[in-house]
Amino acid sequence: MNTSIAKLHYRKIGTGEPLIILHGLYGSSDNWFSIAKALENDFTIYLLDIRNHGKSQHMPTHTFEDMTNDLFHFMNEVNLTKSSILGHSMGGKVALHFALKYPEKVEHLIMADIVARNYRDNPAKANQADQHKEILGGLLSVDLDKYKTRKEVDKFLEPLISNEALRDFLLKNLKNDTTAGKLTWKLNLEVLYNSLGVLMSSVNYADLEAMDHIPALDTTLIRGLRSGYIAEEDIVKMKSIFPSLRIYDIPDAGHWLHSQQPQLVINAVLDTTRKK
Structure with missing residues (x-):
């Protein structure tokens, strides 16, 4: 392959x-x-x-x-x-x-x-790219070694991502990794963060x-x-x-x-x- x-x-x-x-x-x-x-x-x-x-x-x-x-x-x-x-x-x-x-x-x-x-140049929502940067930046700031439940992660994210419905949606990407014995993200956060410019403009x-x-x-x-x-x-x-x-x-x-x-x-x- x-x-x-x-x-x-x-x-x-x-x-x-x-x-x-x-x-x-x-x-x-x-x-x-x-x-x-x-x-x-x-x-x-x-x-x-x-x-x-x-x-x-x-x-x-x-x-x-x-x-x-x-x-x-x-x-x-x-x-x-x-x-x-x-x-x-x-x-x-x-x-x-x-x-x-x-x-x-x-x-x-x-x-x-x-x-x-x-x-990146959207008159209907001019700060859209910045919003996605803030979202991914917020998710990247979560230290999953410190938290055992989605509720704990939600509490940490609340000041960073105020929209409750959006947080609920994002938190669906948390999973319990039994091998690692901790919560992990389904999303490849770093790659998505670094790809935002391409995603917004291409x-x-x-x-x-x-x-x-x-x-x-x-x-x-x-x-x-x-x-x-x-x-x-x-x-x-x-x-x-x-x-x-x-x-x-x-x-x-x-x-x-x-x-x-x-x-x-x-x-x-x-x-x-x-x-x-």
Whole structure:
């Protein structure tokens, strides 16, 4: 096996045409399991943990090229010649990068609350990159030799990450390592911290405009109307790049639209995959 390719943990459920689901930064396949269960009568679903997340292999680099290569290798490994791909946030950019590089392998491209923006320059949420730096910096500051429970870690993090819901989400990445006899992170924190610049800026409009040809991808964008990740100018830009782009607006949902309005996200996936 190519040593630069990560071994990806995945779950497979359902019957029907294949659908790969890619989670976002700090997430895992667990975050999308309830969505997958609701879709299992319509698709054979592959829920992946992206490298440096969940139960997948920790690697020294974390670029969109890395994650695209991992996905290409995974599809070959499980004998998938073509699949629909649903990606949320970071996973959505992986899905877009993959679809542009291997359009013949993508049936439907579905991006959940992410666009091809350089998020280091985002008018909808100007300090986004700094927020992620603070989050990862906070997690890196936890001395896990001192704490035995998630509750203790939560108490330490509270002054650093004030949003309780966000802390709860992040703390799902703690696990009891029986071999080490202590709590450890599922996330490869140092690599993710050092990769933030790439994650925030790569797969952007400049990258797409530099391409000689953008394939006529069957593309859908699902956005949370309370999210700060997509500005109106992004919609105009995305439509100019993908003229047949379908957009599903999810009311009363922010960036984590799949947990805030799961049924509407399920409906959007079913609707878009039946329209081609």
